[in-house]
Amino acid sequence: MDFLAVQDFYPEDFAWCYGCGRMNSSGHHFRTRWNEEETLTEYQPGPEHMAIPGFVYGGLIASLFDCHSTGSASLAFYRQAGHALGDETPVPRCVTASLKVDYLKPTPLGPTLRVIGRIAEIGRKKVVVVSELWAKDVLCARCEAVLVTAPASMLQNSSPS
Numbered sequence: 401m402d403f404l405a406v407q408d409f410y411p412e413d414f415a416w417c418y419g420c421g422r423m424n425s426s427g428h429h430f431r432t433r434w435n436e437e438e439t440l441t442e443y444q445p446g447p448e449h450m451a452i453p454g455f456v457y458g459g460l461i462a463s464l465f466d467c468h469s470t471g472s473a474s475l476a477f478y479r480q481a482g483h484a485l486g487d488e489t490p491v492p493r494c495v496t497a498s499l500k501v502d503y504l505k506p507t508p509l510g511p512t513l514r515v516i517g518r519i520a521e522i523g524r525k526k527v528v529v530v531s532e533l534w535a536k537d538v539l540c541a542r543c544e545a546v547l548v549t550a551p552a553s554m555l556q557n558s559s560p561s
């Protein structure tokens with residue numbers, strides 16, 4: 401691997417997400433990392449991700465923001481607790497409580513998409529992440545997401561069987 405991403409360290413039972421789970425062979429495998437004080441997820445859409453020829457489907461963009469934001473929240477909680485990826489302590493897993501996406505410009509299909517996140521707020525069990533999606537030098541979409549530590553009730557169905 402060229403860099404360490406938070407999704408590489410999600411506990412195996414919680415690594416099946418269609419967007420970012422490394423255990424899900426059909427998924428997108430989004431990967432999120434720190435870039436100094438910001439978080440970064442890069443993704444290369446394929447032709448199958450089109451909305452109309454030449455442009456990326458908005459649902460894919462929402463998915464990208466979703467997993468980027470949960471990943472950013474996990475990174476923020478982990479760093480706040482004094483940990484770095486690779487430590488033995490398990491990485492906390494977060495779920496999306498709210499995801500608001502503003503589509504500012506059509507997103508061209510072709511360039512690698514870059515999602516850059518800022519931790520706007522961090523509490524005991526809640527993180528607010530504000531992110532931008534860039535295609536080369538064009539700001540195409542913006543997102544504000546609220547992420548909450550995964551509730552224990554999700555544990556029972558955390559992996560396929």
Ligand SMILES: CCCCCCCCCCCCCC(=O)SCCNC(=O)CCNC(=O)[C@H](O)C(C)(C)COP(=O)(O)OP(=O)(O)OC[C@H]1O[C@@H](n2cnc3c(N)ncnc32)[C@H](O)[C@@H]1OP(=O)(O)O
Binds near residue numbers: 498526549551
């Ligand atoms: C034990 C470990 C288990 C691990 C399981 C791993 C599973 C992995 C799964 C992987 C999944 C992959 C990713 C996916 O695909 S996640 C899939 C999509 N998401 C879900 O299915 C989540 C469904 N929702 C819930 O389970 C609950 O509603 C949650 C847990 C989100 C909140 O529940 P609850 O409401 O009881 O929590 P709280 O009362 O303690 O509030 C906490 C804070 O959050 C704030 N807030 C809440 N809602 C909203 C909102 N809509 N807007 C703004 N803010 C909101 C609230 O004001 C409070 O803020 P503050 O007062 O602190 O400031």
